[in-house]
Amino acid sequence: MKKYDVVIIGGGPAGIITGVTGKKQNPGKSFLMINEDDKGLVPCGIPYVFHDLKDISQNAMGPKPFVDAGGELLIDAVRKIDIKNKTLSTERGIDFQFDKLVIATGSVPAIPTFIKGYDLEGVEYILKKYKYIEDLKNKTDIAENIVVIGGGFIGVEIAEQLAKYPDKKVTLVEMEKYCLYKTFSTDVAARADGVIRDTKINLFTNRKVTQIVGENNHVKAVLLDDGKEIKADIVITSIGYKPNTGLARESGLELDDNKAIIVDRYMRTKLKDIFAVGDCSSAIGFITGRSNSVMLASTATAEARVLGYNLFTIDLLRNFQGILAVFSTEINNIAFASAGAIEKTARDAGISFIVGKFEDVDRHPGTLPDASKLMIKLIVSPKNGAIIGGEICGGKSTGELINTIALAIQKRVTVYELISFQIGTHPLLTTAPTKYVLIKAAEMVIANIKKTY
């Protein structure tokens, strides 16, 4: 039986980054990655396969960096793990021995079994598999009426992409008052909904799908709770993901309430030499201090780097501090981003907070031809002024501006520090130095604290 120092199950972002980082730190150790597919997809790039990318192959992501670093790769599925004897066996009947095992099996789409007709032909999911998405793309190409159920990031992005085809009728159904309600506070989510409604998408919020109606076992319509029937050649459900942890559970690993494998801050499970990382592993919220089920490739890679450096010994005394949850997206050329706790997250977690908001344009003077509106909101702990969250709506630079906020939250920067934060500004690239949005929002918070306390 062949033995490896490290076996990694799964070849998504968490598995690849654990493998690359671990192998680079430990060139003398043998690493094997077992992955079910020979090619994968950039997870967050999947929606763009449906329009903006010319071809699905443009969104391919594989374990090449791991193999380049000296890791071995096996395309196979793990069937059984014997943790006591440190062995595992695969579908193809190969047995391996391992010293360390990393479970990076990711997540799978939640299936809306509570909706009648969920199992009809033509009801699809965003399964993060190359072949599946390739097929789905071919199906959407010939569909005229498409209904997307669930207005989270994936649902909104896929609907936005499909609605770019002039001849398709795209409907998006969200049961909450606004799409993206988990990630943005009410005013920002309302703004995002406005942007969605500016596209060709037919958006229904505050509406539940009560039934998916079929004919000859194939979907033909979707019924809403107000009785409305929407024609559908294809239905894409995107109601969330759940940890892919069946194998882990069968192997005796302990799961949390979200069915994620329980790990400590170094990604160690309760069993020696067994690690779990990424979507399949448990985590707490950086701000909320309690269980958090956010799944993001960027979070998974942050965990994977912590694990990769610390596989054999805690060499990098920097454990994973909990999920911050930094989101960004772009809808119809307007970017939305959030980091850390938004108002309702803070409220639900019993955290006192105060808010400051500022709006300007992202160039200066704002008369420059490509200037976009820019809105920033900071959520702050009123006692010490520490920034605990932020939201942005604006142009392309939103994607990097949110990361300045993300760093500020992670380093516990206060608004009192932020107001004299030295920044770089340029007419063609940012807001003006006299009213740099982040600083102005911090000033608003300070003024609000002064007023309130």
Next chain:
Amino acid sequence: MKKYDVVIIGGGPAGIITGVTGKKQNPGKSFLMINEDDKGLVPCGIPYVFHDLKDISQNAMGPKPFVDAGGELLIDAVRKIDIKNKTLSTERGIDFQFDKLVIATGSVPAIPTFIKGYDLEGVEYILKKYKYIEDLKNKTDIAENIVVIGGGFIGVEIAEQLAKYPDKKVTLVEMEKYCLYKTFSTDVAARADGVIRDTKINLFTNRKVTQIVGENNHVKAVLLDDGKEIKADIVITSIGYKPNTGLARESGLELDDNKAIIVDRYMRTKLKDIFAVGDCSSAIGFITGRSNSVMLASTATAEARVLGYNLFTIDLLRNFQGILAVFSTEINNIAFASAGAIEKTARDAGISFIVGKFEDVDRHPGTLPDASKLMIKLIVSPKNGAIIGGEICGGKSTGELINTIALAIQKRVTVYELISFQIGTHPLLTTAPTKYVLIKAAEMVIANIKKTY
């Protein structure tokens, strides 16, 4: 004689932000701003008056925010300050008494008196005055042959703008090996020069102007040190700025070697109740720990916020920690930015450092239509891994990405922390989570430290 609690001399970014912040913090105090011109200009927007902005009025910046906050404004020039008696008198013969005086007189262009012919008609400077720039714009509009002397930011940006007119011949002369050599390390500066050479600009580096040649007292050509003569209808010199501190010196305030008014970290001069802020005040380098003459509106506003909050009492225990120097620009649609110490700054200041570099694209997958190349370089203290500087070359988001680095430097973030920094990524907005440039550059630094130490 009318008395004000606070008199501010100067209405540039430093004066305005000190006034707005101070007045908002102290609504009961009376504030007067004395400024020579009724309207000013966004300083960093000046180059764009020459092409991208339709009209100079689009780049106007005035003391409106200060007046809106309740401050009073006088268009006049201060002729004399009597510090002992706390009075001042103006050109128009008005006398005022003050409790606190803020000197925010900014900077003026250095005049190349060492070049023969510097005083010919048609030899111009980038004086930050509305009327002057308006006239200069009219002159460049009718000029065919334009020579810009000095390849710093202003020189490069003005040359880039003027070269956008198909019928103008624009020459840029820089005496160092590369333009922007003060702000970027050799490889990045070389890249910027490449971008400049891709435009219509006729660039000469490593060349000095030995004489500006005239005819009937008007410029007609420029002579280089290799004997080359370049035809010139107009010459724009941009060889730097110096603190505008004649009045301060005459009033008895102490200046440093750069002729800047000596202040402490709360912007207090050595004389009680007299403050100086912005380009006219002294500062030390945040990283170098010694005198620094960088002049930036963003730095000036950071100082002004510290001063505005602390005018009457040190209410915000956050003094100005020294100039970080965060620069950004865009040349021919490619952005360049730097923050903190670059390699030569560190070398000159005797600071040991190690470098990490990473290149990718700013979208993921990189096949997305608007993807730009993105290069990042981190300069790091090898002992504790603290980031002391960074450079970026890339797309528009460079302008915000440099600010994440700027915050990291200011908060003494180490590369060991940065590798598990939680970030937000999105296909249409940033690099991929698996190879986010800032994290990859940090990993490169760690690998280099391991190799070297």
